[in-house]
Amino acid sequence: MLCGRAGGVTSMNPFLMKFFPSVYRKEQEAERNQSNQYCKFDSQLLTMFTSSLYLAALVASFFAATVTRVAGRKWSMFGGGVTFLVGAALNGAAKDVGMLILGRVLLGVGVGFANQSVPVYLSEMAPARLRGMLNIGFQLMVTIGILCANLINYGTAKIRGGWGWRVSLALAAVPAAIIAVGALFLPDTPNSLIDRGYTDAAKRMLKRVRGTDDVEEEYSDLVAASDESKLVAHPWRNILLPRYRPQLVMAIAIPMFQQLTGINVIMFYAPVLFKTLGFADDASLMSAVITGLVNVFATFVSIVTVDRLGRRKLFLQGGTQMLACQIVVGSLIGAKFGFSGVAEIPKGYAAIVVLFICAYVAGFAWSWGPLGWLVPSEIFPLEIRSAGQSINVSVNMFCTFIIAQAFLPMLCRFKFILFFFFGAWVVVMTIFVALFLPETKNVPIEEMVLVWKAHWYWGRFIRDEDVHVGADLEMPSANAKLGGMQ
Numbered sequence: 001m002l003c004g005r006a007g008g009v010t011s012m013n014p015f016l017m018k019f020f021p022s023v024y025r026k027e028q029e030a031e032r033n034q035s036n037q038y039c040k041f042d043s044q045l046l047t048m049f050t051s052s053l054y055l056a057a058l059v060a061s062f063f064a065a066t067v068t069r070v071a072g073r074k075w076s077m078f079g080g081g082v083t084f085l086v087g088a089a090l091n092g093a094a095k096d097v098g099m100l101i102l103g104r105v106l107l108g109v110g111v112g113f114a115n116q117s118v119p120v121y122l123s124e125m126a127p128a129r130l131r132g133m134l135n136i137g138f139q140l141m142v143t144i145g146i147l148c149a150n151l152i153n154y155g156t157a158k159i160r161g162g163w164g165w166r167v168s169l170a171l172a173a174v175p176a177a178i179i180a181v182g183a184l185f186l187p188d189t190p191n192s193l194i195d196r197g198y199t200d201a202a203k204r205m206l207k208r209v210r211g212t213d214d215v216e217e218e219y220s221d222l223v224a225a226s227d228e229s230k231l232v233a234h235p236w237r238n239i240l241l242p243r244y245r246p247q248l249v250m251a252i253a254i255p256m257f258q259q260l261t262g263i264n265v266i267m268f269y270a271p272v273l274f275k276t277l278g279f280a281d282d283a284s285l286m287s288a289v290i291t292g293l294v295n296v297f298a299t300f301v302s303i304v305t306v307d308r309l310g311r312r313k314l315f316l317q318g319g320t321q322m323l324a325c326q327i328v329v330g331s332l333i334g335a336k337f338g339f340s341g342v343a344e345i346p347k348g349y350a351a352i353v354v355l356f357i358c359a360y361v362a363g364f365a366w367s368w369g370p371l372g373w374l375v376p377s378e379i380f381p382l383e384i385r386s387a388g389q390s391i392n393v394s395v396n397m398f399c400t401f402i403i404a405q406a407f408l409p410m411l412c413r414f415k416f417i418l419f420f421f422f423g424a425w426v427v428v429m430t431i432f433v434a435l436f437l438p439e440t441k442n443v444p445i446e447e448m449v450l451v452w453k454a455h456w457y458w459g460r461f462i463r464d465e466d467v468h469v470g471a472d473l474e475m476p477s478a479n480a481k482l483g484g485m486q
Contacts, residue, residue: 009153009165009168009169010046010049010050012153012156012157012164012165012168013162014162014163014164014165015165017162018162019049019094019096019097019100020045020046020049020097023046044405044409045097046408047404047405047406047407047408047409048101048405049097049100049101049104050104050404051400051401051404051405052101052104052105052108053104053105053107053108053111054108054111054397054398054400054401054404055105055108055397055398055401056104056105056106056107056108056109056111056112057108057109057111057112057115057393057397058108058112058393058394058397058398058401059109059112060108060109060110060111060112060113061112061113061115061116061390061393061394061397062390062394063112064076064079064080064112064113064116064117064390064393065116065386065387065389065390066386067079067113068116068117068120068386068389069195069386070196072188072189072192072193072196073117073118073120073121073124073188073189073192074117074121074183074184074186074187074188075183076113076114076116076117077113077114077117077118077121077179077180077182077183077186078179078180078183078184079113080109080110080111080112080113080114080116080117080179080180081110081114081176081177081178081179081180081181081182081183082110082176082180083106083107083109083110083113084106084107084109084110084111084114084172084173084175084176084179084180085110085173085176085177085180086103086106087103087104087105087106087107087108087109087110087172087176088103088107088169088170088171088172088173088176089103089170089173090102090103090106091103091104091107091169091170091172092166092167092169092170092171092173093166093170094166094169103169107172108397110176111397112393112397114179115373115393115396115397116386116389116390116393118138119135119138119373119374119376119377119389120377120385120386120389121186121189122134122135122137122138122377123135123374123377123378123445124189124190124191124192124445125189125209127210128442128443128444128445129307129442130307131307131374131378131445132306132307132311132374132441133303133304133306133307135370135373135374135377135378136299136302136303136306136370136371136374137303138370138373139299139302139365139369139370139373139374140296140299140300140303140370142369143292143295143296143299143365143369144296145175146292146295147289147292147293147295147296149168149172149292150288150289150291150292151289151292152167152168152171153168153288154286154288154289156168187205187208187209188205189205190202190203190205190206190209190219190222191222191225191226191382193205194222194223194226195226195229195382199223202219202222203215203219206218206219206222218444221444221446221447222382222446224446225381225382225383225446226382228381228382228383229381229382229383229384235383235384235386235387235388236387238383238384239384239387239388239391242461242462243461243462243463243466244381244384244388245458245461246379246452246455246458246461246462247379247380247381247384247388247452248388248391249436250375250376250379250437251376251380251388251389251391251392251395252391252395253429253432254372254375254376254392255372255376255392255393255395255396255399256395256396256399257368257372257425257428257429257432258368258369258372258396258399259396259399259400259403260399260403260422260425260426260429261322261364261368261422261425261426261429262322262326262418262419262421262422262423262425262426263361263364263368263369287354290354290358291354291357291358291361294358294361294362294365295361295362295364295365295369296365297362298361298362298363298364298365298366299365299366299369299370301362301365301366302314302365302366302367302369302370302371303370305366306370306371306374306441307441307442310439310441311371311374311375311437311439311440311441312433312434312437312438312439314366314367314371315367315368315371315430315433315437316430316433316434317363317367318363318364318366318367318368319363319367319368319426319429319430319433320363320430321359321360321362321363321367322360322363322364322367322368322423322426323423323426323427323430325356325357325359325360325363326360326419326420326422326423326426327419327420327423328356329353329356329357329360329419330416330417330418330419330420330423331416332349332352332353332356333353333416333419334415334416334417336349337415337416338415338416339415368429372396375437375440376388376389376392377389377392378440378445378448379440379445379448380445381445381446381448381449382446435457436455436457436458438451438452438454438455438458439451449462449466449467450467453466453467
C-alpha cells in the first residue's frame with residue numbers, strides 16, 4: 001500500500017539544514033543548553049510539509065468517488081499509483097521547499113485515490129466469511145510499508161554526504177509502481193461490472209472469484225442492489241436520508257475516532273518523539289523500526305481473529321489497551337520532563353517508555369488500525385457506496401491533516417498532557433462502539449441493512465419497507481418517491 005512517510009526524514013539533520021534551517025538551529029540550541037525538549041521541533045512550515053499530503057488526499061477523494069463509480073475500481077487504483085509515482089520523483093529531486101510540498105501534494109492525490117478504491121475493491125471481491133481477513137490485508141500492507149520506510153530511513157541516515165533523505169523520499173516510487181502496474185492486471189469487481197452494464201462479464205467474474213458455478217443467489221443479490229442503485233441519481237443527496245443515517249454516522253465517526261486515538265503522534269513522528277526522549281539520531285530511527293515491527297505482527301493478530309471474534313470485541317479490547325498505555329506513557333514522560341521539558345532520561349527509563357508505546361501500537365494495530373478501514377468499507381449499500389467511502393476517506397484525511405498540523409504546537413504547549421488528551425478520546429470512542437456499532441462479521445454486504453434494522457438505536461431510522469434483500473427484492477414505494485426527487 002502507498003505510504004508517504006515523512007517522519008523519518010524530518011529527524012535527519014541534513015534534511016533539516018537544507019529545507020528547515022530554523023528548526024535545525026532550534027534543535028541544536030535545545031541540545032546544547034538542555035532547554036525545553038517539547039518545543040524544539042515546533043515549526044508550522046515543517047508540519048505543513050508533512051500534513052499537506054492529507055489535505056490533498058481529502059480533496060482527491062471526492063474526485064476519486066466519481067472515477068471509482070464510472071470507470072471501475074481498478075482504474076482508480078491505477079490513477080492513484082501513477083500520481084504517487086510522480087510525487088515521489090519530485091520529492092527525491094527537490095531543490096526547495098516549494099518543490100518538496102508540491103511532490104507531497106501529489107503523493108496525497110495518490111493516497112486519496114487508493115484509499116477510495118482499495119478497501120471497496122477488497123470488500124466486494126471477498127466472500128462474506130473471509131471479508132474481514134482479506135480486507136485487513138490492506139492495513140497489513142500499510143504496516144509493512146511503514147516498517148520498510150523506517151528501515152530505509154535507518155539505513156539512509158548513515159549515508160555520508162547528507163543525501164540519504166533523497167533516497168528515502170524517492171523510494172516511495174517502488175510501491176507506487178507496484179500498485180500502478182498491478183492495477184492493470186486486476187479484474188474489476190462483479191458489483192462494478194453489473195453497475196456499468198456488463199452483466200455477463202460480471203457473472204463470469206463471480207464464478208471465477210468464488211470458484212464455483214453455483215452463484216445464482218449471490219448474483220441475484222448483486223443485480224437487485226444494482227437495480228436499486230440506478231434509482232439513485234444523486235448519491236450525495238440520498239446519503240442524507242434517514243434510512244442511511246447509521247452508515248453516514250459511521251462514515252464520519254469511525255475515521256475521525258481512528259485519528260483521535262493518537263496513533264499519528266506515535267507513528268508519524270516516532271523518530272522525533274524518541275529523539276525528544278533523549279535517543280541519538282540512529283537510536284531514534286531504530287526505535288521507530290521497533291514500533292514498525294510491532295505494528296506488522298499485531299496486524300497479523302487481527303487477520304487471524306477478525307472473522308472469529310468479530311469487529312466489536314477487537315475494538316473494545318484494543319481501546320482498553322491503548323487507554324492504559326497512554327496513561328502510563330503520559331505519566332512516565334510527565335514524571336521526568338514535567339512542564340519544563342528539561343530532563344536527562346536514563347536508558348532503562350526510556351526503554352520502559354518504548355515498551356508501553358509498543359503495547360499501545362499493538363492495541364491499535366489489531367483494532368482501530370485495520371477496523372477503521374474495514375467496517376466503513378463493508379456497511380454501505382451499492383447505491384451510496386462510492387459517496388460513503390469518499391466521506392470515509394475525506395474525514396480520515398481531514399482529521400489526519402488537522403492532527404499533523406497541530407501535534408507539534410500542541411506538544412510544545414500541552415507537554416505530556418497531550419497523551420491524556422488522546423486518552424480521553426479513546427474513552428469516548430470505546431463507549432461509542434459499545435453502544436452504537438453492531439457486529440458485522442459474516443454478513444453479506446447486500447444484507448447489511450438487516451443488521452441496522454435489528455439494532456436498538458439505528459432500527460428507528462429504517463422503515464420495514466426499506467428492508468429488501470436478494471432475489472425477493474421488490475422496489476418499495478419509498479424508492480419510487482426517491483426516484484421522483486431526482
